[in-house]
Amino acid sequence: MTALVIAEHDNQSLKGATLNTVTAAAACGGDVHVLVAGHNAGEVAKAASQIAGVAKVIHADGASLADGLAENLAAQVLGLAGDYSHILFPSTAGGKNVAPRVAAKLDVAQVSDITKVVSADTFERPIYAGNAIATVQSGDAKKVLTVRTTGFDAAPATGGSAAIETKDAVADSGKSAFVGREVSKSDRPELTAAKIIVSGGRALGSSEKFQEVLTPLADKLGAAIGASRAAVDAGYAPNDLQVGQTGKIVAPQLYVALGISGAIQHLAGMKDSKVIVAINKDPEAPIFSVADYGLEADLFVSVAEMLELL
Numbered sequence: 001m002t003a004l005v006i007a008e009h010d011n012q013s014l015k016g017a018t019l020n021t022v023t024a025a026a027a028c029g030g031d032v033h034v035l036v037a038g039h040n041a042g043e044v045a046k047a048a049s050q051i052a053g054v055a056k057v058i059h060a061d062g063a064s065l066a067d068g069l070a071e072n073l074a075a076q077v078l079g080l081a082g083d084y085s086h087i088l089f090p091s092t093a094g095g096k097n098v099a100p101r102v103a104a105k106l107d108v109a110q111v112s113d114i115t116k117v118v119s120a121d122t123f124e125r126p127i128y129a130g131n132a133i134a135t136v137q138s139g140d141a142k143k144v145l146t147v148r149t150t151g152f153d154a155a156p157a158t159g160g161s162a163a164i165e166t167k168d169a170v171a172d173s174g175k176s177a178f179v180g181r182e183v184s185k186s187d188r189p190e191l192t193a194a195k196i197i198v199s200g201g202r203a204l205g206s207s208e209k210f211q212e213v214l215t216p217l218a219d220k221l222g223a224a225i226g227a228s229r230a231a232v233d234a235g236y237a238p239n240d241l242q243v244g245q246t247g248k249i250v251a252p253q254l255y256v257a258l259g260i261s262g263a264i265q266h267l268a269g270m271k272d273s274k275v276i277v278a279i280n281k282d283p284e285a286p287i288f289s290v291a292d293y294g295l296e297a298d299l300f301v302s303v304a305e306m307l308e309l310l
């Protein structure tokens with residue numbers, strides 16, 4: 001029994017989600033191999049070989065794999081699938097784009113967003129926006145899994161010394177072409193990797209206030225900034241900051257929710273945070289039911305006070 005993890009990377013560095021996925025793969029019970037499919041991604045393959053617990057890295061390098069096009073990457077994975085009992089992708093936009101193609105071509109049912117490996121064929125996954133946990137047993141010969149990274153600790157990035165085997169990259173499928181990419185640049189930590197997140201809701205009232213209140217606090221705490229969907233829909237914050245069921249799933253050490261009511265769709269994205277602090281002027285706000293520390297107050301006053309103390 002051997003599991004194949006599809007590495008998440010940008011051809012230069014290995015993304016943290018890969019480490020959590022390796023932990024999930026190890027829990028399936030056999031050896032863990034990692035596929036690094038990219039272009040000029042030698043450094044990524046090297047980094048993958050150093051992950052503790054990885055027995056082998058397969059490095060496929062070529063122009064067809066430069067931009068993570070789902071058709072080409074799925075073909076690369078399918079070429080290797082015969083050797084593996086489990087194929088695991090991080091449950092990121094990239095992983096979720098490729099895994100269903102692999103599962104469909106293998107004619108197996110994908111098990112999505114697993115948060116626990118019970119045994120080699122049985123997995124837990126949240127349903128109903130995280131309000132219930134389903135235990136799913138797969139009877140398929142090969143398991144194609146996407147892994148909710150917040151459900152698994154990151155495997156140590158160093159300590160391993162796996163062999164790197166090179167494979168030819170698949171030919172370009174010709175079905176899709178990479179047109180362009182707009183990457184938002186920020187000095188802040190990335191939302192899904194941040195240890196501290198300061199998040200703002202509808203109560204902020206405008207994009208100017210959102211910036212004015214959250215930025216200094218996030219700067220002081222070295223935090224990433226998040227937002228509720230209401231704040232995003234109202235244009236106070238960009239879409240990629242949204243936390244929740246239809247946004248990003250996060251589990252930082254500290255999550256500070258400012259003027260966020262705590263709708264189930266928001267909680268679905270952050271309730272696994274280690275410590276939750278909520279400031280809300282409504283004592284009945286549902287966010288207080290998950291908060292470790294709740295402050296019933298006007299956020300504009302209390303954030304200013306917090307900044308003075310910090």
Ligand SMILES: Cc1cc2nc3c(=O)[nH]c(=O)nc-3n(C[C@H](O)[C@H](O)[C@H](O)COP(=O)(O)OP(=O)(O)OC[C@H]3O[C@@H](n4cnc5c(N)ncnc54)[C@H](O)[C@@H]3O)c2cc1C
Pocket residue numbers: 200201202203227228229230231242243244245246247248258259260261262263264265266269279280281282285297298299300
């Ligand atoms: C299919 C679906 C998917 C969704 N996905 C998401 C998702 O991914 N993420 C998400 O966040 N939402 C999501 N939603 C929306 C969700 O249901 C809520 O509408 C949204 O989370 C509310 O955002 P909010 O808490 O900022 O706003 P509100 O619910 O309006 O809450 C604002 C809060 O601010 C408090 N407040 C007001 N003024 C102050 C002040 N001065 N000081 C302190 N507190 C103050 C109020 O008491 C209130 O509790 C989804 C909804 C649907 C139907």
